[in-house]
Amino acid sequence: MIVSIDPEINNYVFQQEGKLFQCWYTESSSKFLGQQNMMNHQGISHKYFRNLTLNLASPEKLKENMLHITDKATQDGLRSWALLPSVDLKQATADMIFEYVAKEIMGYDGSLTSNKLRDCYGDFMRGFVSFPLNIPGTAFHACLEGRKYAIKVIKDIFNVRKLSKPQHHDFVDFLLEEVGKGDSLLNEDMAVDLVFLLLLASHETVSSAITMAINFLTDNPSALEELTKENEAIARNRGSECSGITWNEYKSMTFTHMTINETVRLANIAPVLFRKVIKDVEIKGYTFPAGWQVMVCPAAIHLDPLRYPDPLSFNPWRWEGKELHVGSKNFMAFGGGARLCAGADFAKLQMATFLHHLVTKYRWKKIGGDFSRLPGLIFPNGLHIQLMEKQ
């Protein structure tokens, strides 16, 4: 395996997706996400999968639909957590996001069942880069057991839907219509795997990002003050206290977006990304032999003092005047090239919505918990805060 901590090489690898390099992940992740999952598709079929995901997370969908859903769920969530003595932010945000995304994708209501679908994803971070030894007690086994139950729940929903006419107008209806087309590249098993992947990708990452943002802001009062100032001004101009964030307001949140970029730079939720070399290629005097794996390490660039002075300090102002919405060779928190995160805009929308309602209506105190890396970011004991309504 070639480990790359060079921004030009990382960028080149991503730009040559499908030509000289292709997405490659561990056997354990393929078994967990399904052999037919989107990450294992290349070329035209990969493009086709990306287009399918746009039905959920395109800018138009976010504007028309997800902004309102995210906003309402966030306001409700925060209100209920403020009634508790403390809340594990990682767990609570993951539950909240899972609930509204699962409802949006397939009309799933977790409150109606005692066996929670969301719990099936619990061991993922430990099992994703694990030795693929399927015996009880291993992280890999726990992941496979979770997958088995989750796939059954998703398939049951597909089966019920097939008996009725499309009437929910949600993502599953859309996928079933696609499967039914004579010349479709999509079969039902692929559609089930796509739903499984999107449920995972949407709640695990964003809950970590929100939790890290709060963790960083707790320790950086001046950044919190600036963020609060921006968001209070937006809320004041809105007038009605209960109405949600509008698209224009969301787009105007400059310091909030600087905070989001700084959070994902420092949090390194996906610290390494994997590719396989398709053809021998010479880069910067090194030969990358066909068949070898490349581990691209965005985290090494994000923490490089030459590119980010004082790299371990949380400093949203370092993004002042910089491009905030597009990645670059020095900023790959959402990957790059043809595989750039399909949910990056959705992730930012959720983070901005959360930060807006949190800082305008609440104060909080950190009670305990911390994070560590496997190398993926985990919160072994959660991150507990006490949330209090502002007077």
Ligand code: HEM
């Ligand atoms: C802070 C939150 C998030 C982070 C840091 C993140 C990060 C990433 C990264 C680094 C990749 C590239 C993987 C690679 O190149 O091998 C990726 C891909 C992907 N992400 Fe995200 N992600 C986030 C949120 C989301 C959300 C909310 C969704 C749900 C819609 C999502 C769906 C996807 C999908 C479907 C891909 C595969 C794209 C492809 O292969 O073309 N992500 N993400």
